[in-house]
Amino acid sequence: MQCRDVEIVVEQEGLVPLPEAARAHVAGCSRCREFVADLAIIVSIASELPAEVEPPARVWVSLQAQLELEGIIKPSVVPAHSEPSSWWHGFSDLFRSRALATATVGLLIVAAGVLQMRQPPDASLEAERSVAGPAWQIPFAQTAKVLNEQEIDLRNMQLADTSAVDASFRQNLQQVDDFIADCERRVNDAPQDELAREYLSNAYQQKAELLSAMMDRGGSVQ
Amino acid sequence: MGMRMVNLSALRSDVKRGMLPLLGAAAFLYSGLPAAGAAAGQHLEKHFAVNIRPVVVIHNVANGRIEVKSWKNPEVDIVASQTSDKIGFDMEQVGDRIDVTANILNPSAQPHELEASLQLTVPEETELQLKTETGLIYVEQVMGDMTLESVAGDVHLKEVSGYIIVRTTEGSLVCTQCAGKLDFKSISGGAQVLQPALTNVSLFTTSGNILFDGDFVRTGLYTMKSGKGLVEVRFSGNDSFDLKAQTTMGTVDNQAAAYLKPDSHGMIHRASKFTKGLFGTVGQGLAKVELSSYSGTIRILKRD
Numbered sequence: 001m002q003c004r005d006v007e008i009v010v011e012q013e014g015l016v017p018l019p020e021a022a023r024a025h026v027a028g029c030s031r032c033r034e035f036v037a038d039l040a041i042i043v044s045i046a047s048e049l050p051a052e053v054e055p056p057a058r059v060w061v062s063l064q065a066q067l068e069l070e071g072i073i074k075p076s077v078v079p080a081h082s083e084p085s086s087w088w089h090g091f092s093d094l095f096r097s098r099a100l101a102t103a104t105v106g107l108l109i110v111a112a113g114v115l116q117m118r119q120p121p122d123a124s125l126e127a128e129r130s131v132a133g134p135a136w137q138i139p140f141a142q143t144a145k146v147l148n149e150q151e152i153d154l155r156n157m158q159l160a161d162t163s164a165v166d167a168s169f170r171q172n173l174q175q176v177d178d179f180i181a182d183c184e185r186r187v188n189d190a191p192q193d194e195l196a197r198e199y200l201s202n203a204y205q206q207k208a209e210l211l212s213a214m215m216d217r218g219g220s221v222q
Numbered sequence: 223m224g225m226r227m228v229n230l231s232a233l234r235s236d237v238k239r240g241m242l243p244l245l246g247a248a249a250f251l252y253s254g255l256p257a258a259g260a261a262a263g264q265h266l267e268k269h270f271a272v273n274i275r276p277v278v279v280i281h282n283v284a285n286g287r288i289e290v291k292s293w294k295n296p297e298v299d300i301v302a303s304q305t306s307d308k309i310g311f312d313m314e315q316v317g318d319r320i321d322v323t324a325n326i327l328n329p330s331a332q333p334h335e336l337e338a339s340l341q342l343t344v345p346e347e348t349e350l351q352l353k354t355e356t357g358l359i360y361v362e363q364v365m366g367d368m369t370l371e372s373v374a375g376d377v378h379l380k381e382v383s384g385y386i387i388v389r390t391t392e393g394s395l396v397c398t399q400c401a402g403k404l405d406f407k408s409i410s411g412g413a414q415v416l417q418p419a420l421t422n423v424s425l426f427t428t429s430g431n432i433l434f435d436g437d438f439v440r441t442g443l444y445t446m447k448s449g450k451g452l453v454e455v456r457f458s459g460n461d462s463f464d465l466k467a468q469t470t471m472g473t474v475d476n477q478a479a480a481y482l483k484p485d486s487h488g489m490i491h492r493a494s495k496f497t498k499g500l501f502g503t504v505g506q507g508l509a510k511v512e513l514s515s516y517s518g519t520i521r522i523l524k525r526d
Binding site: 017018023163164165168169171172175176179182183186190192193194195196199202203206210213 | 285329330333355356373374391392407409410426428429447449450468469470471494496497514516517
């Protein structure tokens with residue numbers, strides 16, 4: 001492995017833990033050691049910035065959902081079917097950056113939340129929704145799609161760790177996935193069950209936060 | 223000449239024989255030194271003078287306990303102990319903010335080499351931001367807002383007050399005699415709130431159990447939700463609250479029917495046809511209590 005390869009690995013996969021080959025190179029290369037040390041300092045300082053500058057996206061998601069549930073604000077109208085399909089094709093590129101991935105998932109949940117909240121429970125609109133296509137029939141379908149892609153990306157990372165923390169992350173991710181599947185079945189059977197929808201929404205938020213934490217840690221779900 | 227060479231050769235041989243045990247002993251001692259140091263553990267203690275209401279931020283990436291207690295002194299005392307030299311502590315003070323970060327110095331370190339505990343003594347009024355992965359977070363007798371995050375470690379709070387935010391992946395919360403506001407979220411961790419004086423409580427867990435055993439403060443708001451777990455509330459006969467309990471697939475176990483009256487505020491509450499619900503009022507209904515579970519049990523009972 002050469003210096004350039006180390007830069008590419010760091011750029012694509014983050015600092016900790018470095019793959020074995022990169023670690024071996026860094027151990028014998030003073031230039032790369034300095035590079036990795038500088039980056040570690042920058043990452044460490046940068047990780048403290050968001051808390052002071054701007055709250056994470058999930059805070060806004062929870063706030064918006066809560067305000068809408070309490071009827072304090074009304075959800076804005078976002079026509080889901082007007083989203084251009086090409087927009088989704090660009091997501092694999094977006095997810096190359098972990099920070100962007102986290103932010104994007106947050107935005108998606110906002111969009112999904114708005115989408116869900118604008119669905120009135122009356123029967124005529126339920127009927128209209130049932131013939132509108134798959135995206136309407138499956139609640140949070142778009143959020144689910146993006147989160148599942150993100151989960152697959154994590155699985156494909158060759159950074160499997162056997163630590164207790166990674167094991168905990170994997171185990172809890174499985175629990176959330178199982179719970180999502182359970183809630184989805186219920187919501188599909190009874191689309192007007194507000195409580196089930198609320199639990200499904202919360203489960204997706206938890207999944208997004210969990211995946212974000214796993215990516216931050218550089219671990220794997222394998 | 224020949225004799226002299228023989229003598230020199232013998233001398234060299236003698237020197238070699240004499241040095242070998244010494245070198246061997248030195249090598250043995252050298253190899254043993256780091257291990258002995260690691261086994262004995264390493265301690266680091268620092269004191270930071272502060273003015274009023276300091277903010278203490280701790281990020282412990284290692285495995286280990288974070289314990290915070292209070293004293294009357296305007297000083298933050300930190301004792302860090304670790305099992306190996308593969309973890310390093312960075313501590314810095316900027317005004318009344320103190321940052322402590324445990325860093326992994328050697329990425330190839332084994333889990334048992336990454337154990338580091340922190341023991342803090344802080345002024346009674348201190349704000350805390352503590353983050354750890356697997357160790358217990360224990361906070362006692364601290365007044366101030368606090369954010370406590372853990373992956374697999376439990377969080378135990380005793381006699382703390384403020385706006386308390388707890389986030390865990392699977393760690394559980396035990397909050398004894400807490401006051402102020404409590405916001406808990408977890409995936410599989412449970413929450414026990416015992417003898418509280420909390421005015422605002424929000425507990426959410428996907429699969430953990432929730433237990434609230436204590437009084438509801440008048441005008442307080444209490445929300446407790448568990449996806450699959452048990453939500454149990456034990457109230458006292460003097461309490462005054464409106465209750466709304468709902469579950470989609472679970473059950474509501476009302477063991478306090480004698481105390482629960484129909485809502486006296488004129489609002490008619492009815493569970494939707496998709497959920498099982500229980501609505502009622504205890505006393506005058508001054509506090510608001512909302513309980514829900516997707517598939518678990520909600521149990522309401524009066525304490526003896």
